[in-house]
Amino acid sequence: MAGENTGPAVILVEPQLGENIGMAARAMLNCGLRDLRLVQPRDGWPNGSARAAAKGAVDVIDNAQLFETTEAAIADLARLYATTARPRDMTKRVVTPRQAAQEIRQADEAGNRAGILFGRESMGLDNDDVALADTVLTVPVSADLTSLNLAQAVFITGHEWFLAGHDTTDEMLAVPKETRPANKQELIGLFEHLEQELDDCGFLRVAEKRPTMVRNIRNIFQRANLTEQEVRTLRGVVKGLARNDKE
Amino acid sequence: MAGENTGPAVILVEPQLGENIGMAARAMLNCGLRDLRLVQPRDGWPNGSARAAAKGAVDVIDNAQLFETTEAAIADLARLYATTARPRDMTKRVVTPRQAAQEIRQADEAGNRAGILFGRESMGLDNDDVALADTVLTVPVSADLTSLNLAQAVFITGHEWFLAGHDTTDEMLAVPKETRPANKQELIGLFEHLEQELDDCGFLRVAEKRPTMVRNIRNIFQRANLTEQEVRTLRGVVKGLARNDKE
Numbered sequence: 001m002a003g004e005n006t007g008p009a010v011i012l013v014e015p016q017l018g019e020n021i022g023m024a025a026r027a028m029l030n031c032g033l034r035d036l037r038l039v040q041p042r043d044g045w046p047n048g049s050a051r052a053a054a055k056g057a058v059d060v061i062d063n064a065q066l067f068e069t070t071e072a073a074i075a076d077l078a079r080l081y082a083t084t085a086r087p088r089d090m091t092k093r094v095v096t097p098r099q100a101a102q103e104i105r106q107a108d109e110a111g112n113r114a115g116i117l118f119g120r121e122s123m124g125l126d127n128d129d130v131a132l133a134d135t136v137l138t139v140p141v142s143a144d145l146t147s148l149n150l151a152q153a154v155f156i157t158g159h160e161w162f163l164a165g166h167d168t169t170d171e172m173l174a175v176p177k178e179t180r181p182a183n184k185q186e187l188i189g190l191f192e193h194l195e196q197e198l199d200d201c202g203f204l205r206v207a208e209k210r211p212t213m214v215r216n217i218r219n220i221f222q223r224a225n226l227t228e229q230e231v232r233t234l235r236g237v238v239k240g241l242a243r244n245d246k247e
Numbered sequence: 248m249a250g251e252n253t254g255p256a257v258i259l260v261e262p263q264l265g266e267n268i269g270m271a272a273r274a275m276l277n278c279g280l281r282d283l284r285l286v287q288p289r290d291g292w293p294n295g296s297a298r299a300a301a302k303g304a305v306d307v308i309d310n311a312q313l314f315e316t317t318e319a320a321i322a323d324l325a326r327l328y329a330t331t332a333r334p335r336d337m338t339k340r341v342v343t344p345r346q347a348a349q350e351i352r353q354a355d356e357a358g359n360r361a362g363i364l365f366g367r368e369s370m371g372l373d374n375d376d377v378a379l380a381d382t383v384l385t386v387p388v389s390a391d392l393t394s395l396n397l398a399q400a401v402f403i404t405g406h407e408w409f410l411a412g413h414d415t416t417d418e419m420l421a422v423p424k425e426t427r428p429a430n431k432q433e434l435i436g437l438f439e440h441l442e443q444e445l446d447d448c449g450f451l452r453v454a455e456k457r458p459t460m461v462r463n464i465r466n467i468f469q470r471a472n473l474t475e476q477e478v479r480t481l482r483g484v485v486k487g488l489a490r491n492d493k494e
Binding site: 023026027029030031032034055056057087088089090091092093094095096098099136140141142143144145146147148149151152155156159162163166168169170171172173174175176179225226227230 | 416473477
């Protein structure tokens with residue numbers, strides 16, 4: 001990944017609530033984005049409730065740039081997305097946040113800055129702002145409730161950009177530092193220990209059922225992806241239970 | 248997609264601020280999720296600020312189930328994810344929201360309900376709650392700011408579930424209902440009209456440059472994916488400009 005990527009600028013056009021500006025800033029920094037631009041925030045600027053809601057992202061608020069017009073806010077950008085929930089009566093490319101993320105990464109690598117416009121909470125972007133954009137960006141949401149909080153829209157868009165630049169492993173096994181996955185020898189040692197005790201206590205006494213039962217029990221513990229430490233714990237459990245039984 | 252899927256239950260364990268509960272409910276309904284369960288919300292229940300923050304998702308708040316313990320809240324679930332930001336000292340599968348979404352869809356189709364645990368805003372889930380889960384779910388975020396708002400965590404997780412069930416086209420061309428993409432005959436008609444006028448006004452007078460210039464101009468309009476209506480608009484533009492020129 002190009003370390004120089006600063007990601008898309010986030011341009012809030014006439015945002016209404018300071019709290020939403022703050023939460024948007026926090027969402028941006030969660031995604032590694034810092035370039036916040038404001039076009040005529042309703043309650044003026046600076047705004048105390050924006051700072052308060054930003055939590056750990058106060059720097060993003062303090063470094064936000066203020067503009068009189070959308071045109072001025074986007075002047076340096078080579079690519080612009082307009083976030084809208086509803087289709088406008090325009091012929092326009094419409095992409096998902098995931099598609100936009102790919103395009104913005106590619107543009108970044110070619111040295112072309114991108115930006116994303118977000119409209120006011122009550123009614124979104126007006127059509128003139130949408131017409132400034134190359135592409136419409138629509139966050140797919142359920143028909144159950146299509147009205148999306150501003151900070152959520154910023155977050156989902158920024159997060160797709162963040163994910164697109166990271167080789168996130170979708171699945172891994174977290175293991176405490178002081179241990180490691182058990183090897184097969186350790187696992188088989190556990191199995192044989194357990195099966196010996198199960199033979200001794202008579203649990204496996206029906207000879208024709210024994211092979212299936214042993215396989216089933218082994219499969220349970222195979223599936224558990226045991227660590228070396230856990231194998232030792234389980235051997236202690238088996239030993240403890242068996243001793244109890246014999247006393 | 249199976250229409251019967253109700254998606255994962257969202258279980259908030261000891262949530263602190265009513266507003267966050269409300270915003271989480273709104274985020275759920277944005278993703279088509281309705282099964283909200285609360286374990287000992289700090290400020291009691293019902294909670295007026297939760298209702299206020301839920302906006303269009305008041306139903307989700309009003310139908311939320313209240314539980315004394317996490318164990319009681321998850322009793323009917325076959326699969327449980329615990330959302331944590333930091334690695335715990337446990338051996339545990341860890342997945343992204345995207346991976347969890349696939350698994351939850353598969354479980355749903357097999358008739359197995361899943362749930363996702365979210366901890367209190369200040370300190371997340373405690374280790375005993377995490378130990379109740381099959382799998383840890385971690386939202387990948389930037390090291391710039393790892394503290395994620397509760398409703399954002401609910402949204403990103405629910406949204407991946409939502410997306411996993413919809414064949415969302417990452418890119419499309421929105422076209423107003425009253426028109427359609429131009430066909431090639433209409434496009435070529437525009438080209439020839441434009442080139443005729445450019446010949447007449449002398450713009451294409453240098454014969455050896457003419458083929459390249461014509462190709463370049465045609466490419467500009469090809470790239471624009473014009474509608475039939477836009478072709479007519481452009482022919483009017485050409486005609487208007489040319490008439491102006493001649494008068």
